[in-house]
Amino acid sequence: MIPAIDVSDGRLAFLAAGGPEPASVFDGDPLAAVRAFAEAGARWIHVVDLDLAFHGEARNLDLIAAVAGVGPSVQAGGGVRSESEVGALLDAGAARVVLGSAALADPVAVERLIASRGERLVVGVEVVGDRIRSRGREPVDLELMTTLGWLTASDVRALVVTAVARVAGLGGPDVPAVRRVVRAGRPVYAAGGISLPEHLRDLRAAGAAGAIVGRAALEGILDLHAEFDAGS
Numbered sequence: 001m002i003p004a005i006d007v008s009d010g011r012l013a014f015l016a017a018g019g020p021e022p023a024s025v026f027d028g029d030p031l032a033a034v035r036a037f038a039e040a041g042a043r044w045i046h047v048v049d050l051d052l053a054f055h056g057e058a059r060n061l062d063l064i065a066a067v068a069g070v071g072p073s074v075q076a077g078g079g080v081r082s083e084s085e086v087g088a089l090l091d092a093g094a095a096r097v098v099l100g101s102a103a104l105a106d107p108v109a110v111e112r113l114i115a116s117r118g119e120r121l122v123v124g125v126e127v128v129g130d131r132i133r134s135r136g137r138e139p140v141d142l143e144l145m146t147t148l149g150w151l152t153a154s155d156v157r158a159l160v161v162t163a164v165a166r167v168a169g170l171g172g173p174d175v176p177a178v179r180r181v182v183r184a185g186r187p188v189y190a191a192g193g194i195s196l197p198e199h200l201r202d203l204r205a206a207g208a209a210g211a212i213v214g215r216a217a218l219e220g221i222l223d224l225h226a227e228f229d230a231g232s
Contacts, residue, residue, distance in 0.1 A: 030063060044189075048077055111150075125160065160208065168215050173199055
């Protein structure tokens with residue numbers, strides 16, 4: 001399990017229908033949340049820069065550097081689509097970067113990035129039914145299985161599958177979607193709707209390599225100490 005935070009202008013945020021909104025948990029302090037996750041046993045932290053995702057501006061690089069200094073490795077994303085954005089996040093201290101789904105509209109550029117960045121780049125797949133539909137600036141709408149076909153023909157190391165309709169919800173992950181993507185033969189990290197230990201078990205049974213948990217981790221709905229002690 002990888003706890004996740006969304007950030008905007010250096011503060012914790014949630015992604016609402018109208019865009020980023022301030023979050024009150026941990027008094028809005030991202031580092032307080034990260035320290036709590038680290039104390040519970042987290043080895044990775046997933047950080048989403050909502051300013052990059054929605055405005056094309058990486059306004060939280062200093063924060064990512066501070067998060068990386070806490071201890072756990074940082075996986076950073078936020079609508080990332082270019083070599084310069086990947087490089088900026090890595091230079092800030094991220095151990096790996098999630099390439100955003102909008103980048104998948106340009107397979108040649110994506111394949112070039114995968115080849116150059118290796119294990120430090122994973123690819124995000126935002127799923128709605130059998131489509132990939134990115135959020136943030138300049139969204140794309142792509143056929144899921146066709147896109148997975150050329151992605152897996154490349155040397156992509158891992159995929160982050162986000163069930164868009166379930167993000168910030170607590171009703172459970174999209175297990176069928178995870179199963180479909182797992183068949184592509186790459187490690188899959190699932191996000192969206194995860195809030196209970198049985199959700200983690202369902203994802204493990206579906207073949208997921210891991211789960212990215214945001215709201216349930218931040219609000220204490222999942223007991224992180226218990227989950228990490230159990231080997232999540």
